[in-house]
Structure formats: C-alpha cells, structure tokens
Amino acid sequence: MTDMPLLPLFILLTSLLASPILFALPERAANLRTGINLGVAAIKVALVAWLGWKVSQGVVYDVHFTVLPGLDFKLQADPLALLFVSLSAILWLITTVYSVGYLESGSHRARFFGFFSLCVAATVGVAMAGNLFTFLIFYELLTLATYPLVIHRGSAEALRAGRIYLIYTLAGGLVLLLGTLGLWIVAGTTDFVPGGILADVAAEQRLVAQMLFVVLVGAVGVKAALVPFHAWLPIAMVAPAPVSALLHAVAVVKAGAFGIMRVVYEVFGIETAQAIGMTAPLAALAAITIIYGSLKAITQDDIKKRLAYSTVSQVSYITLGVALASPIAAVGALAHLIHQGLMKITMFMAAGNLAEGLGVKKVSQMNGVGRAMPGTMLAFTAAALAMIGLPPLAGFVSKWYLAQGGLDTGAVWVVALLLGSSLLNAIYFLPMLYRAWFRDGTETEAVPARRRIGWMLAAPPITTALMVLAVGGFANAPFSPLEWTRFVVAIEYQE
Amino acid sequence: MTIDAMTLTLFLPLFGAMAAFVLPRAATGIGLVTVLATCGAVWLLALEVLKAGAVITPLGGWEAPLGIALRADGLSLAMLAMTSGVGLLVSLGALNALRDLRQRQYFWPLWLLLLTGMNGVYLGTDIFNLYVMIEVIALAAVGLTVLSGTKEALRAGLEYMYASILGALLFLMGVGFVYLHLGRLDFAGLLEAEPSGALSAALALMLVGLLLKTALFPLHFWLPAAHANATAPASALLSGLVVKAALYIFLRLTTYMPLPDEILVTLIGALGAGAVLWGGVQALRAERLKLLVAWSTVVQIGLIFIAFARAGQVGLTESWKAAALLILAHGVAKAAMFLAAGRIKDELGHDIIRDLDKSNIRPTLAQFTFALAAISIIGLPPSLGFIGKWTLMEGAMAAGYWHWVVVTMIGTLLSVAYFSRVFAGFLRFDRVRAPVGEHQGWALADVAPLTLAIASISLGLMAAPILSFLELGYALGVMP
Amino acid sequence: MTPDLIYGLTGIAVFAIGLTGALCAQDRLRRVLALKLCSLGAGFLLVVAAWREPPAAPDPVPHALVITGIVVMISATAVALALIRRLQSLEAEDDD
Numbered sequence A: 001m002t003d004m005p006l007l008p009l010f011i012l013l014t015s016l017l018a019s020p021i022l023f024a025l026p027e028r029a030a031n032l033r034t035g036i037n038l039g040v041a042a043i044k045v046a047l048v049a050w051l052g053w054k055v056s057q058g059v060v061y062d063v064h065f066t067v068l069p070g071l072d073f074k075l076q077a078d079p080l081a082l083l084f085v086s087l088s089a090i091l092w093l094i095t096t097v098y099s100v101g102y103l104e105s106g107s108h109r110a111r112f113f114g115f116f117s118l119c120v121a122a123t124v125g126v127a128m129a130g131n132l133f134t135f136l137i138f139y140e141l142l143t144l145a146t147y148p149l150v151i152h153r154g155s156a157e158a159l160r161a162g163r164i165y166l167i168y169t170l171a172g173g174l175v176l177l178l179g180t181l182g183l184w185i186v187a188g189t190t191d192f193v194p195g196g197i198l199a200d201v202a203a204e205q206r207l208v209a210q211m212l213f214v215v216l217v218g219a220v221g222v223k224a225a226l227v228p229f230h231a232w233l234p235i236a237m238v239a240p241a242p243v244s245a246l247l248h249a250v251a252v253v254k255a256g257a258f259g260i261m262r263v264v265y266e267v268f269g270i271e272t273a274q275a276i277g278m279t280a281p282l283a284a285l286a287a288i289t290i291i292y293g294s295l296k297a298i299t300q301d302d303i304k305k306r307l308a309y310s311t312v313s314q315v316s317y318i319t320l321g322v323a324l325a326s327p328i329a330a331v332g333a334l335a336h337l338i339h340q341g342l343m344k345i346t347m348f349m350a351a352g353n354l355a356e357g358l359g360v361k362k363v364s365q366m367n368g369v370g371r372a373m374p375g376t377m378l379a380f381t382a383a384a385l386a387m388i389g390l391p392p393l394a395g396f397v398s399k400w401y402l403a404q405g406g407l408d409t410g411a412v413w414v415v416a417l418l419l420g421s422s423l424l425n426a427i428y429f430l431p432m433l434y435r436a437w438f439r440d441g442t443e444t445e446a447v448p449a450r451r452r453i454g455w456m457l458a459a460p461p462i463t464t465a466l467m468v469l470a471v472g473g474f475a476n477a478p479f480s481p482l483e484w485t486r487f488v489v490a491i492e493y494q495e
Numbered sequence B: 001m002t003i004d005a006m007t008l009t010l011f012l013p014l015f016g017a018m019a020a021f022v023l024p025r026a027a028t029g030i031g032l033v034t035v036l037a038t039c040g041a042v043w044l045l046a047l048e049v050l051k052a053g054a055v056i057t058p059l060g061g062w063e064a065p066l067g068i069a070l071r072a073d074g075l076s077l078a079m080l081a082m083t084s085g086v087g088l089l090v091s092l093g094a095l096n097a098l099r100d101l102r103q104r105q106y107f108w109p110l111w112l113l114l115l116t117g118m119n120g121v122y123l124g125t126d127i128f129n130l131y132v133m134i135e136v137i138a139l140a141a142v143g144l145t146v147l148s149g150t151k152e153a154l155r156a157g158l159e160y161m162y163a164s165i166l167g168a169l170l171f172l173m174g175v176g177f178v179y180l181h182l183g184r185l186d187f188a189g190l191l192e193a194e195p196s197g198a199l200s201a202a203l204a205l206m207l208v209g210l211l212l213k214t215a216l217f218p219l220h221f222w223l224p225a226a227h228a229n230a231t232a233p234a235s236a237l238l239s240g241l242v243v244k245a246a247l248y249i250f251l252r253l254t255t256y257m258p259l260p261d262e263i264l265v266t267l268i269g270a271l272g273a274g275a276v277l278w279g280g281v282q283a284l285r286a287e288r289l290k291l292l293v294a295w296s297t298v299v300q301i302g303l304i305f306i307a308f309a310r311a312g313q314v315g316l317t318e319s320w321k322a323a324a325l326l327i328l329a330h331g332v333a334k335a336a337m338f339l340a341a342g343r344i345k346d347e348l349g350h351d352i353i354r355d356l357d358k359s360n361i362r363p364t365l366a367q368f369t370f371a372l373a374a375i376s377i378i379g380l381p382p383s384l385g386f387i388g389k390w391t392l393m394e395g396a397m398a399a400g401y402w403h404w405v406v407v408t409m410i411g412t413l414l415s416v417a418y419f420s421r422v423f424a425g426f427l428r429f430d431r432v433r434a435p436v437g438e439h440q441g442w443a444l445a446d447v448a449p450l451t452l453a454i455a456s457i458s459l460g461l462m463a464a465p466i467l468s469f470l471e472l473g474y475a476l477g478v479m480p
Numbered sequence C: 001m002t003p004d005l006i007y008g009l010t011g012i013a014v015f016a017i018g019l020t021g022a023l024c025a026q027d028r029l030r031r032v033l034a035l036k037l038c039s040l041g042a043g044f045l046l047v048v049a050a051w052r053e054p055p056a057a058p059d060p061v062p063h064a065l066v067i068t069g070i071v072v073m074i075s076a077t078a079v080a081l082a083l084i085r086r087l088q089s090l091e092a093e094d095d096d
Helices: A007-024 A030-056 A079-102 A109-128 A132-150 A156-187 A199-204 A206-223 A232-238 A241-250 A252-268 A270-275 A279-298 A303-323 A327-358 A374-388 A394-408 A413-438 A455-473 A481-492 B005-022 B024-052 B074-097 B101-123 B127-148 B151-182 B187-192 B197-214 B223-229 B232-256 B262-285 B289-309 B316-348 B364-378 B384-398 B402-427 B444-470 C003-024 C028-050 C060-095
Strands: A062-068 A071-076 B055-058 B069-072
Touching (some): A007 A071, A007 A079, A030 A079, A030 A109, A062 B384, A062 B444, A071 A109, A079 A109, A079 A241, A079 A252, A079 A455, A079 A481, A109 A132, A109 A252, A132 A156, A132 A206, A132 A241, A132 B402, A156 A206, A156 B384, A156 B402, A199 A206, A199 A270, A206 A252, A232 A241, A232 A303, A241 A303, A241 A327, A252 A303, A252 A327, A270 A279, A279 A303, A279 A413, A303 A327, A303 A394, A303 A413, A327 A374, A327 A394, A327 A481, A374 A394, A374 A455, A394 A413, B005 B024, B005 B069, B005 B101, B024 B055, B024 B074, B069 B101, B074 B444, B101 B232, B127 B197, B127 B223, B127 B232, B127 C060, B151 B187, B151 B197, B151 B223, B151 C003, B151 C060, B187 B232, B197 B232, B223 B289, B232 B289, B232 B316, B262 B289, B262 B402, B289 B402, B316 B384, B316 B444, B364 B402, B364 B444, B384 B402, B384 B444, C003 C028, C028 C060
8 A cells, every 4th residue: 555655755855845946036036936835835735634544544654764873764654743744734834825925025035935944844854753863853953944034034133032042942952962862872772662662771770761851851842842941932932923823833832842742652651751750740840831831921011922921831731731641631732732733823823913914012002903803803812712721612622631631640730720721821811802802992093004914814814713613613523633632642552 | 017096096186286287277177187087086996995895005016014005995985085075076166266367376286286195194004104195285285275375374374384394293203213113114013013102102292293283272273374364265175174184194093003091082082172162162252254164173173082082992993983974074064164155255255254244245055055064063963963973972972971972062052152153144134225136146156065065964864874884994993 | 322322312302402493483484493403303313213233234214214304394494485485575565
C-alpha cells in the first residue's frame, strides 16, 4: 500500500522549496506570490489529508538516512504527528489568506512570505520528526525562521522583542542540544517510541533520568512558554498579527507543547516519567503557569498582550494534561492542542482586524467595536466564550476531559484549578465583550477608521470561529479531533 | 619518474604560479585552469585513497629518510579537498572582486604558491619539509594580505609577517632539536622514538610556533587586523584555509608525539576557552563587519582546540575527528562569509555594522549567504559546524569533561549575540524611506559564496561518509 | 667542552637573543634583524647535528637543511624589507 513512501518528505518539501522561490520573487509580483502561497498551502492540506487517509488505513511511513554513525535523520507519520501536521497545515492555509490581506500594502513581502513558508516547513518537521535529533534540527530552524518575522516591523521595539525572543529560544535550543546529547549517550538512541526508551536507564540511574527530564522538558518548555521561561511571548506580540497567530496557534508555542508530549510520552514513557517522580512537579509547574498567565492577562490593557498572557495560561493546559498521567486527561491535553490553536488564532486575527480597521489596540478603546465590525467581533466572541469554557464549545471539551482526568487520578485540586482558571478567563475576556457589544463607541471616534477590511481579513477569523463551534459541537463525531485524540492516547498509553 | 596524482597535486599549482607570474596578462586564465586541474588531481588521489587506504609516493624515487616521501590518507585528503574545493570557489569569487589590474596580476601567482604550500603540508611526511612549506605559505599569505596596498593592510601584513616567520623559526628550532636527538625527521621516526625530555622540549618549541601561526589566544594578536584589512578573496583564503595548515600539523604532530602530560592538554584547551570568550567579546564590540568576521575566526580556532583537548590525552585518538570536522566546517563557512562580507562592502561602499541598514541598496543574496554561513559557524543544525560541535560535545560529555561543554555553550551564545547584531541590520531596511530601487544588489559574483554557504549547511547531512572517509588509512596514528 | 656542545649552546643563545629582539624591539628593521638572528641560531643547531667525532665524516643531511633554511630566510627578509619600504613611503606621503 505504500505507493508513495516519501510522502512525509514531500509534505515537508512543499513549503521548504516554496520558500526560496518566494524570496526570489520581486516585490511587485504580488499576484504571482499570492498564487504560489495559496497554491502551496492548498497542496499541503491535500497531501496531509492523503497522508491521514493512508495512516488511518494502517500504512507506516518511515523516511530516514544516516547523518552520523548510528544517528539518523528520520521523519515518521504516526498518529500524534498527524494530529499536529493537520492542525498546522489547515491553519497555515487560513493564516496565509489572512497574511496576504494583512500585508496588502506593506513592504518586504517577499521576505515575509519566504520566512513564513520556512516557518511552516519547520513546524511540519517538528511534527513529523521521528527522533529527538531530527526534532532538534527543526526546532532550531523554527527559531531562525520566526526571528525575522518577529522583527518584521523593524521598529526599535520590534528589534528588542526579536533579540529577547532569540536569546530565549536559542538558549532553549542549546539546552535541548545538551539534552539530546545526554539522551544519545545514556540510551544510545534518540528515537521516539511509544512507551519511551528510558525505562532501563531510569531503573538503574534514577538521578540521571531525572536530570535528563528536567533538561529536556525545560528546553522545550521555553517555546511552550512555561513559567519561568515565558517572558519572550508577551514581548513578541509587537509582531504583525499574522505572525502572532503563527507564534501562538500554529507553530512556535505549539511546537513547545508538542515537544513536551514527545518527551514525556515517547522518550521517557508516561510510566517511567511517573516512576522517577517527575510528573507531579511538572503538573505543579503547569498549574502555576495557568494561574500566573491568567492573573497577568487581567492587568493588560493592550489587547494583544492580554491575549499573549492568555496563551501562556492556556498552553499549559496541554502540559497539565500530559503531566497528570491519566489517559483521560491526555485526551483533554491533545484535544486542547487543536482547540487552543483554533481559538487563539481566531482571537489574534480579530485583534489584527480591530487594529487595521479601527485603529483599536487597547481594551479601553474597544467600546462599541461590535457594531463597527460585527463579523470580526462575533468570531472573537465565540472564541472568547469557548476559551472561558462555555459548554458545548471547544474549550469546554478540553477542560471537561482534564477535570475528569484529575478526578480519575485522585487529584481533586485540578478541578478547583480549572474552575479558578475559567473564572479568571471570564474576568479578562468578559469586559472586552461587554465593551464591544454594550457600550457606545464614543471613545473610538478619536481614532479614525484606517481602511476597509477586505474579505481576506474578514473571512479567516469567521472560518476559524466556525471551526471552534464545530469541534466543540461535534466532538464525538467520527474523524473529529477528539476521536483522533482518543486513538493517539490509546497508542501512547499502550492500551 | 612516473607522474601520479599525488605529484600533480603538489606541482601543478607550483608551475601554475610560475606561469602566472611570468605571463601577467594571462594570469587569470592560468590561475583558474590550474586550480581546476588541481581539483582534478585531488579527485584522482581521493579515488586511490578510497581504494587502497593510505598512499605513499617517494618523490623522484628517493626513499625516506634521505628522499622526500609524500603520503595521503583520509585526513590529509579531506584537507586537500577542502583547500582545492574552497579555493576553486574563492577563485571564481575573485574574478569579480579584484577590480584593479595590479591586484589581479599578483593575486594569482600568490594564491597558487599558497596552494602549493598547503598541498605540501597536507602531503608532507617529514618535519623539515613542513617547515619549508609553512614558510612558503607564510610568504604567499603575507603577499595576499597586503594586496589591497592600503596602509592598514601593509601594517597588518607586516605584523603578520613577523608573527609568521617567528612561528616558523620556532618550529625550525624544534626541528633542529629533533634531528640532534633522533638523527631523522620523518613521521615514522617520530612515531618510533621513545619519549624523552629533549624530545618534549623540541615538541614544545614546534607547538608554540604552530600556535603562533594558527593564532590561538593569546597568540592571536596579529590575526584580526590582517584578515579584516585584506581584500575579500584574500581574507577568505587566509581565514578559511591558511590558519588550518598549522592546525593540521599540530594535529598530526600531537598524534605521533603525544603530549607528555595531561595538564598540557588541559592548558591548550584553556587557551581555546580563552579564545572563545575573548574573541566573542571582541566580536561583540567590533564596529566593522569584516573585523567581526575576523574575530569569529579567533573564536573558532579556540573551539577547535577545545575539541582537541576535550577528551584528554587518553582519548586523543578519537578527539581529532571532532577537531577535523570543525576545521572542515570552518574552512567552508568562513570562506563563504568573507566573500559575502566583501560583496556587501562592494555594494554598500562600506562595512560599518551600525550603518548596514542605512542604504537603499539591498545586497540580499550576499546577506542571505552571510546568514547561511553564520548558521554553520554558530553551529546550528543541520550544518557541518553543528555536526562538529555535536561530536565535540558528545565526546566531552561522555568523558565527563563538563567544563568544555560549558565553554562550548557559552561560545555558542556569544556567537549568536554577535551575529544577531549583523542580522538585525540585514533585516531592517526601513530606516531609509527613500524609494527602494529596483536594483536588488544581486550579481553573478554572489554565486560562488552562495555555493560555499549552501555546502557548509548541506555537508552536515553528509557527515557520516565524511567521517568514514577521514578514518581511511588512519589506524590509530600508526603509519603503515 | 666538546665542539658540538659549544656550538649548540651558542646556537641556542643566538636564537634566544633573536627571540628577545623579535618580541621586544619597536623598530621595524630591528625586528627583521632579530628574526634573522633566530634563523642563524636554528642553523647553528642543525650544523651541530651534522657534526661527528673526527675522523668520521659529518652528516650531509643537516647541511642541506641549513642551506634550504638560509634560502628560505633570504626570501622572507626580502619580502619584509620590501614591505617596510613600501609602508615607509606611504607614511612619508601622508606627512607631506
């Protein structure tokens, strides 16, 4: 059945090869650039769909070649990889549409889309990496490709943000290099295997395994914005809105969270991670991050900063679900990988529309924006309510499974944590909605409308908002993310 | 006397140099053809080594110890291949970079002479010949340094000259001691010799001389000015290739005559650490692009010596591989980087880092090339530099030498910091709001550096064959 | 004291004097001369290596090496002197 054994490689190459072409296009060839962008994004979605079909048919993909003796560059398409690849491929297509609209009159578009494409290639590589060594390669590539996007505006503030981003993520990458080397020396392989590869090591050298856990999870935790490595994320919000969407929903933060999954499930194995006593501290760290991010979000007036702190908080739901070491919580974690992506990308695109269309960048300026931009704000509202956890929206589904998992493992505090966090979500989101819909727009009049929002800006957030509704409402339908998630968890827990 | 690939490798560039000197009008053509032919000879030699392991040719049929024997194994061939391959691309880059007739006229003979010297070093099997070759390299390299004819270049070149000759003479003094003690100078003799105080003293003299020539901190003082003030192709040759010759001899000598005490190994590593830190700080402070690149060479030399020291005396037989990988990686990437820096300077008319973004000309391709080369030099995956650093750190961690791991990591962060100064300038064009000209600042001249930069990245994915090639004919330092 | 010891020690001493000069001297020409001294010292040492207790004939190999060394050093000196002259004339232009 493997009529196309290199399919994972092709999925990687679509955007990797598009990148140099996009770099080389002259600035004024806007239509051609848009065509290539959308074409490649659509091809990628199609290829991923094909891959998903094949994998669900039981086809196993394994692309590898030797880089150093015993050490392979390896791509695989396991169900976990597929979950992330589908997310990034679909959201990339939507973000590309949005970016084309957003940057219509901007400068340096050739460069922007070149790096944009590279960034998605790196994300796909992170998703399909078959061992930690390959993961490391793409993890670093992701850093390099996003840096120019973060500083795209070229202002002093953007440069500062870029520098901080680079320091955090490259330091994280360096620690990951150290961890990968450590794993290679200790275990003699860096392959991702369900159930982990460190059971023997952990039994004999508990301390070594513990140190390795701290190093590896710490390293990927930088991109996952775990406290105390989160500081770069709120600062990086100076980037243009599509880049924020990319950072928060499609690529960077997700790569970190995904890395935590790979490390805990397939390097250590959930049982081993539990046996060396590292899951409880990780859960505690995730809990701290959840509360801390929410508290910080409340105090932010800048919309994108508030959303950024909200991401810090929300992404740690994923970490929490992993660390609870319960299959039910794991379902919640994996589902949240998808759900959070959809919700947050909606909100960032909506925030970008507010800034572009009305010049509104602060929560205090949001009075009456609902009437001015109903479509955008409806999408934002749906995402915000989902984030708070209103049933039956996407956020509710994740939180439900996480709470179930908490109860399942006897960690009742998780329920309290989730309730508290939902309350905090409500505290920082509801005032935004209230201002948007129920206050008159007197204050916004000071800022003249900048430009009309075209369909390329208006449609993407509405699309993703509909997806938020769908993944919540049809959570139990076959082929829903949740169903796929159950399938993945069954593999990781080796049931 | 039969003509074989090894003899050709040595004599083609020598005759080419003479021809280019005698026929200045045809110098460019002669130069290109010679370098290309040398590449061919190296290729033939590589095929022989692949088939037979180490290959030995007594020059003119005279056997050692009286005659001069040439020997090629995996390591020396990797160096030869790097030299001629990088040399070929730098030669192509030089076609455009050298505008001045006088520069063109002298560049080719000097560069071919340099190639002769380096090929001689990589094929040489006795230390007196190595001495002659490093002097040849020194003279040619000084000539290349002062090629631009500016006062700064002449001053830097003279300093380089003093350091280089002194280094060579220290080496010669060591050679004298060795002959006094052993009565022979070939590698096989060194390998057979019983360790003794006198030999250690001789080794110390030779090594100090080599360290001076390869510019290991604190003997690096001559390097930044010399490499930063030369013309771009000369800088690429000096930084990418020339310093490697002395490094290579260092590697060989310490394999045949192990350092008597592990403290010395650690000391050399400590000097490497000093280079990484001091060079990194200086690169952070550098105001000009080419000076920054030159300081990064100081850093990289330091890193190579850390690789050398990382496993201590016991593990030396393994650690040379990490050093060799780093040498190759740096050779390719640094040549690309200096050529790219030269292109940027040509387009913008200056190379002041602070003002890189104050022009409406965008040498995009050269900047892209520079960034790619920087990825390899920083050691980010999947470049060859990364593989070198991986091998280094793997060995250091496995041996429990955590201090070298820490230094390597600090060095990496420093290199990110100083290169990101440049990247920010590359990416931030908006400070000049003048209408951006359609002139993109691309030229055919970007092809050679770009090829080198792409090679520096993609060779990382071919590390396994490179490593196994390096091991050909080696057998743990025993001369067959 | 045997002749080889005398010559050997002299060679080392000459080298040391040259080394001091090369490191400490300020004047460009002096440094070149100091390097010449170094090469002389090294040459002495090689000549000593050739010496054999008479009536045995001296070893010819080091002699060949010394001659090569001299040739190399002459070239180096020539290059250094040419550089110094060029630099001086450039600096003189500036002064005018």
